[in-house]
Amino acid sequence: MSIKNAFYAQSGGVTAVINASACGVIETARQHPDRIGTVFAGRNGIIGALTEDLIDTSQESDEAIAALRYTPAGAFGSCRYKLKSLEANKREYERLIEVFKAHDIGYFFYNGGGDSADTCYKVSQLSEAMGYPIQAIHVPKTVDNDLPITDNCPGFGSVAKYIATSTLEASFDVRSMAKTSTKVFVIEVMGRHAGWIAAAGGLVEDQGIPVVILFPEVPFDQERFVATLRSKVETFGYCTVVVSEGAKHPDGRFLAEQGTRDAFGHAQLGGAAPVVANLIKETTGYKYHWAVADYLQRAARHLASKTDVEQAYAVGRAAVEFALAGHNAVMPAIKRTSSDPYTWEIEMAPLAKVANVEKFMPREFISEDGFGITQSCKDYLYPLIQGEDYPPFARGLPSYVTLKNAPVARKLADFAL
Amino acid sequence: MSIKNAFYAQSGGVTAVINASACGVIETARQHPDRIGTVFAGRNGIIGALTEDLIDTSQESDEAIAALRYTPAGAFGSCRYKLKSLEANKREYERLIEVFKAHDIGYFFYNGGGDSADTCYKVSQLSEAMGYPIQAIHVPKTVDNDLPITDNCPGFGSVAKYIATSTLEASFDVRSMAKTSTKVFVIEVMGRHAGWIAAAGGLVEDQGIPVVILFPEVPFDQERFVATLRSKVETFGYCTVVVSEGAKHPDGRFLAEQGTRDAFGHAQLGGAAPVVANLIKETTGYKYHWAVADYLQRAARHLASKTDVEQAYAVGRAAVEFALAGHNAVMPAIKRTSSDPYTWEIEMAPLAKVANVEKFMPREFISEDGFGITQSCKDYLYPLIQGEDYPPFARGLPSYVTLKNAPVARKLADFAL
Numbered sequence: 001m002s003i004k005n006a007f008y009a010q011s012g013g014v015t016a017v018i019n020a021s022a023c024g025v026i027e028t029a030r031q032h033p034d035r036i037g038t039v040f041a042g043r044n045g046i047i048g049a050l051t052e053d054l055i056d057t058s059q060e061s062d063e064a065i066a067a068l069r070y071t072p073a074g075a076f077g078s079c080r081y082k083l084k085s086l087e088a089n090k091r092e093y094e095r096l097i098e099v100f101k102a103h104d105i106g107y108f109f110y111n112g113g114g115d116s117a118d119t120c121y122k123v124s125q126l127s128e129a130m131g132y133p134i135q136a137i138h139v140p141k142t143v144d145n146d147l148p149i150t151d152n153c154p155g156f157g158s159v160a161k162y163i164a165t166s167t168l169e170a171s172f173d174v175r176s177m178a179k180t181s182t183k184v185f186v187i188e189v190m191g192r193h194a195g196w197i198a199a200a201g202g203l204v205e206d207q208g209i210p211v212v213i214l215f216p217e218v219p220f221d222q223e224r225f226v227a228t229l230r231s232k233v234e235t236f237g238y239c240t241v242v243v244s245e246g247a248k249h250p251d252g253r254f255l256a257e258q259g260t261r262d263a264f265g266h267a268q269l270g271g272a273a274p275v276v277a278n279l280i281k282e283t284t285g286y287k288y289h290w291a292v293a294d295y296l297q298r299a300a301r302h303l304a305s306k307t308d309v310e311q312a313y314a315v316g317r318a319a320v321e322f323a324l325a326g327h328n329a330v331m332p333a334i335k336r337t338s339s340d341p342y343t344w345e346i347e348m349a350p351l352a353k354v355a356n357v358e359k360f361m362p363r364e365f366i367s368e369d370g371f372g373i374t375q376s377c378k379d380y381l382y383p384l385i386q387g388e389d390y391p392p393f394a395r396g397l398p399s400y401v402t403l404k405n406a407p408v409a410r411k412l413a414d415f416a417l
Numbered sequence: 418m419s420i421k422n423a424f425y426a427q428s429g430g431v432t433a434v435i436n437a438s439a440c441g442v443i444e445t446a447r448q449h450p451d452r453i454g455t456v457f458a459g460r461n462g463i464i465g466a467l468t469e470d471l472i473d474t475s476q477e478s479d480e481a482i483a484a485l486r487y488t489p490a491g492a493f494g495s496c497r498y499k500l501k502s503l504e505a506n507k508r509e510y511e512r513l514i515e516v517f518k519a520h521d522i523g524y525f526f527y528n529g530g531g532d533s534a535d536t537c538y539k540v541s542q543l544s545e546a547m548g549y550p551i552q553a554i555h556v557p558k559t560v561d562n563d564l565p566i567t568d569n570c571p572g573f574g575s576v577a578k579y580i581a582t583s584t585l586e587a588s589f590d591v592r593s594m595a596k597t598s599t600k601v602f603v604i605e606v607m608g609r610h611a612g613w614i615a616a617a618g619g620l621v622e623d624q625g626i627p628v629v630i631l632f633p634e635v636p637f638d639q640e641r642f643v644a645t646l647r648s649k650v651e652t653f654g655y656c657t658v659v660v661s662e663g664a665k666h667p668d669g670r671f672l673a674e675q676g677t678r679d680a681f682g683h684a685q686l687g688g689a690a691p692v693v694a695n696l697i698k699e700t701t702g703y704k705y706h707w708a709v710a711d712y713l714q715r716a717a718r719h720l721a722s723k724t725d726v727e728q729a730y731a732v733g734r735a736a737v738e739f740a741l742a743g744h745n746a747v748m749p750a751i752k753r754t755s756s757d758p759y760t761w762e763i764e765m766a767p768l769a770k771v772a773n774v775e776k777f778m779p780r781e782f783i784s785e786d787g788f789g790i791t792q793s794c795k796d797y798l799y800p801l802i803q804g805e806d807y808p809p810f811a812r813g814l815p816s817y818v819t820l821k822n823a824p825v826a827r828k829l830a831d832f833a834l
Contacts, residue, residue, distance in 0.1 A: 072589055079597040164813070172488070175490065185712055204814075274691070292707065303720070385813030
């Protein structure tokens with residue numbers, strides 16, 4: 001069979017383990033020199049393909065590629081850029097084909113979430129629509145855990161482990177301080193549409209910690225929230241609140257957009273945690289502290305879930321294997337074959353069923369009062385945070401790799417995005 | 418020699434390793450049953466002594482006490498409560514003596530920062546002033562790293578390691594996203610008076626990350642800050658900003674108190690990071706993300722510095738040894754005997770020279786432009802974050818211990834604080 005080069009790119013918000021998928025793709029490709037020539041990475045995602053800004057990963061040593069397995073964020077750069085439909089922007093698709101042809105690219109691996117699955121699916125259709133042979137395989141990744149078919153998304157398990165651990169640790173802190181000082185700790189977590197990450201904070205309940213969770217799925221009921229919080233503080237002496245950045249008022253406004261104004265009269269930007277903290281002070285007088293984890297949570301490779309790292313690597317490897325087996329327009333998905341003991345395997349999902357479909361938290365994962373998680377939710381979550389997979393450290397800090405990212409010589413004219 | 422009981426209490430803001438000091442005190446005391454009877458812990462610090470709310474640590478197994486070494490926060494509860502002077506509140510001192518007598522307490526170990534050193538010093542003077550024999554030893558602890566004499570304070574090394582690691586990880590994240598999305602990441606760290614913790618964020622410069630630090634010691638110069646930030650973004654494509662919660666305007670107002678108002682017209686509470694982020698947007702238009710680490714940083718036992726854990730344990734052990742050697746009004750201090758290789762030993766500091774003295778960052782640790790750290794600062798910091806000391810994990814989460822904290826039967830009448 002003929003040798004074709006491969007294109008790999010990272011898309012959307014990065015995670016603690018997206019580079020583990022890159023590692024899986026590149027290491028597996030390197031094992032098949034009879035089928036796959038060079039893996040070109042797109043610098044900054046699909047933009048790298050459009051602008052012919054390719055990275056020659058063959059310039060990276062095996063050691064450097066192996067180090068991707070424990071390096072967070074996107075080693076080749078990511079982007080937020082969604083291709084329009086073939087009808088709406090044929091020019092971009094023609095350009096992609098031009099670049100693929102120029103660099104003899106026959107395999108397209110796109111590592112991202114829902115929007116990227118859509119891009120990948122569109123590329124997969126180039127084969128037929130534009131008569132260019134390309135096999136497009138989507139490599140799933142998203143801390144939001146909202147891709148369909150797959151039981152969970154690589155990237156989520158590590159965020160869940162980080163948030164559960166941080167919530168546990170900070171709860172121990174506020175418990176220590178509660179007698180004369182802070183009684184409520186508020187932590188804001190990611191998840192604009194779904195409460196998967198916030199749910200992970202609920203795992204600390206099993207260690208006797210009182211927690212109230214504010215999910216995007218449950219319209220914020222101030223009165224019931226304050227009553228629930230008050231009751232927990234009266235019982236335990238303290239309480240932890242996990243608020244999703246996507247938590248909303250019943251009218252659909254985000255809690256974070258509370259109509260606050262800065263000194264110049266501009267709308268005050270973001271932070272559901274300070275808004276909730278302020279509300280707690282106004283209504284109960286409890287002393288509080290608040291934290292916003294933001295990028296810290298999704299970049300925290302130092303506390304990655306071993307399960308997550310293994311799955312991220314496995315979907316990268318499987319993507320290459322699917323390509324070598326001749327598939328197009330598919331995605332490796334994680335299938336849970338048992339929860340206790342936890343076992344999983346990789347199955348093949350048709351990309352047509354993945355693109356533009358969002359998976360929300362099942363209602364039965366949220367407790368009846370809307371402020372906690374159920375046993376089914378815990379049974380779902382625990383396996384995903386299992387195991388530690390520490391990076392190597394040097395001089396007290398993680399030894400993450402920064403690749404050379406050597407550019408591939410351009411063969412085409414410039415292209416304006 | 419006679420056997421006396423000991424009193425141990427935790428004071429002020431807790432840390433990832435204050436329980437390692439508790440572990441050092443209790444394990445060492447248990448090795449001397451001929452001299453030390455029971456270690457009573459104050460429930461919630463000195464309040465436990467005043468209200469005769471004592472915890473019988475002899476009810477805890479050796480395993481539980483050993484687990485304190487890897488458990489964050491204050492296992493016996495802490496407090497923010499400062500004793501007045503003997504002249505101003507003789508009643509409290511008389512009460513302490515009453516409680517000490519009732520429970521045959523001859524050793525007083527107080528684990529805290531500057532304010533607590535003052536309390537401990539006052540208690541040490543009871544011996545003479547009120548004719549009650551007590552040996553008071555201060556066990557140093559503070560993430561603020563502002564105690565004098567000691568080269569560094571237990572608790573600081575772990576926060577420094579956490580902030581440096583988190584800044585590194587989040588910087589990798591923003592670097593990945595910068596092409597089409599976030600260009601500036603702002604992280605707010607603790608340190609109301611001194612920039613020690615913010616300085617730790619500067620260590621990532623050695624890994625090629627562009628960082629701007631806003632120290633409490635350097636009045637905020639908006640124009641120079643924006644110019645510096647802009648220049649780094651133009652050079653690197655992105656930049657990380659580490660802002661201390663104590664960063665101030667030239668007129669002394671905290672950045673966090675920017676005069677922002679919520680929807681009800683109340684002063685908006687806290688957060689230097691969102692204020693700085695907002696300013697960046699207004700002046701440069703750069704897309705940003707911001708995080709506030711708050712309790713997460715000081716509770717992050719999962720990423721403790723091994724050096725810090727060892728030192729925290731060592732000061733606990735030394736405190737008991739000092740007491741057994743007959744000392745009063747002293748504190749174990751850490752003496753750096755070499756920076757490279759890093760070596761240290763415990764020396765004895767007179768408490769009179771510790772109480773009410775704050776140690777600030779030397780000016781020569783801050784770079785000339787005021788936005789970074791110098792090589793001397795790095796040479797000081799690196800040894801303190803050396804080594805990892807992971808807690809055991811179970812079901813994906815750290816297995817921290819929660820003690821029984823069995824109360825000691827009261828012998829005295831109630832006491833109103």
